[in-house]
């Protein structure tokens with residue numbers, strides 16, 4: 255503005271009036287021009303500052319774009335490398351005939367880049383998570399392996415303890431058994447039980463004072479008899495069997511056991527030994543029990559064989575033979591007594607026992623007498639052979655159970671037997687007398703025991719000569735009319751009770767040589 259004022263003074267120095275006007279017009283014009291120029295300057299100034307701002311902005315934009323471009327290029331490079339590495343891991347693809355290059359927008363590339371980046375990050379995270387999980391799993395697996403190892407060790411220790419306990423138990427059982435057998439030996443290997451039949455009449459000649467004593471009253475006189483056990487009229491089949499059970503079970507250990515039922519006709523011998531179908535006696539119960547015990551024994555396999563014979567009129571009949579009626583003989587070999595040709599049937603189940611018994615019973619000689627509608631006219635001998643082979647010791651045990659239901663002693667005057675019944679009665683009485691003579695000789699420890707006086711005593715010789723454990727039932731009738739016979743039977747029982755058989759022998763041999771030495 256100072257420059258313009260000095261210029262105005264230099265242009266109009268000579269002509270004042272017109273010149274002044276001209277000067278004013280020019281000034282005015284100049285002012286106008288000045289204003290225009292000032293406006294233009296202002297405009298330019300504004301424009302300049304706008305442009306300066308624009309330049310700055312654009313510089314920033316360019317800088318930013320350059321930066322973005324550099325990033326984009328870096329991303330592109332990375333993406334290319336990723337794609338190249340992915341392509342390198344892919345199975346070779348047959349070259350396409352025409353390769354159409356897709357036109358890729360930078361924004362798409364950026365998106366791809368960002369996605370690839372995110373993918374890489376996720377991949378890294380995933381790898382680290384999987385790695386961590388794998389480490390955790392490995393650790394857990396190691397822990398589990400350790401726990402399983404410890405458990406196996408504990409189990410092994412427990413199995414060892416169980417085995418130790420088992421062997422202890424077995425040792426205890428064997429010891430207990432041997433102590434028990436010793437106790438039986440001390441008590442005597444012959445035991446006598448008295449069983450009173452149920453009374454069929456009103457008057458009774460019997461008084462039972464305690465478990466082991468019975469009193470017979472005859473015409474006001476009392477006579478006492480002692481036995482190992484007295485079973486009163488009310489005794490059940492189970493109770494009677496329970497008394498014999500301890501002796502019976504020693505068969506399994508290789509002992510010979512014999513159970514005899516002796517008594518007057520009709521006194522309940524067959525009821526005690528055989529019993530009825532619904533209420534079986536000692537025979538069926540004992541075989542059943544032996545089957546059960548044998549099945550329960552560990553590491554010992556048993557074979558049970560039954561034979562059944564009757565001694566009728568002093569001859570032996572095989573009751574299980576398919577052709578009954580053939581008389582059998584007794585063979586003696588050393589101390590051993592056998593019946594060659596006698597049928598033996600293996601029993602495995604209870605129904606086997608019942609079938610065998612039924613067959614034998616059918617073939618038995620039974621007749622109706624004045625004293626008993628179904629009187630046994632023969633002595634019945636059921637023999638069970640129990641052979642066990644011990645897997646552990648290799649030993650074989652062979653025990654026998656002889657169950658004998660003797661025919662009833664009878665007074666011929668009382669039974670009024672005639673004809674065949676008389677012949678039978680005579681044979682029965684003769685063999686029972688022989689049995690009495692054997693017991694009397696045994697009681698006195700006589701040098702000669704007359705075993706061979708009858709087939710009955712001959713057959714029972716191994717049972718009565720000290721090697722076996724023996725139980726005798728003396729069956730008595732409580733009826734007053736039978737007092738004489740009851741007294742006689744109890745007297746017979748008392749004689750047997752005074753017999754002391756020797757030590758029973760256990761028949762055990764090594765498996766290779768399983769011919770039992772009896």
Ligand SMILES: Nc1ncnc2c1ncn2[C@@H]1O[C@H](COP(=O)(O)OP(=O)(O)OP(=O)(O)O)[C@@H](O)[C@H]1O
Nearest residue numbers: 451452519520521522523524525626629630661662
């Ligand atoms: N304790 C008892 N309880 C119930 N009934 C019994 C008892 N004892 C025997 N009897 C019955 O008495 C009858 C005769 O018994 P059993 O046939 O057993 O005598 P036994 O001595 O064998 O005779 P025998 O020597 O003549 O053959 C049978 O009907 C039997 O059922």
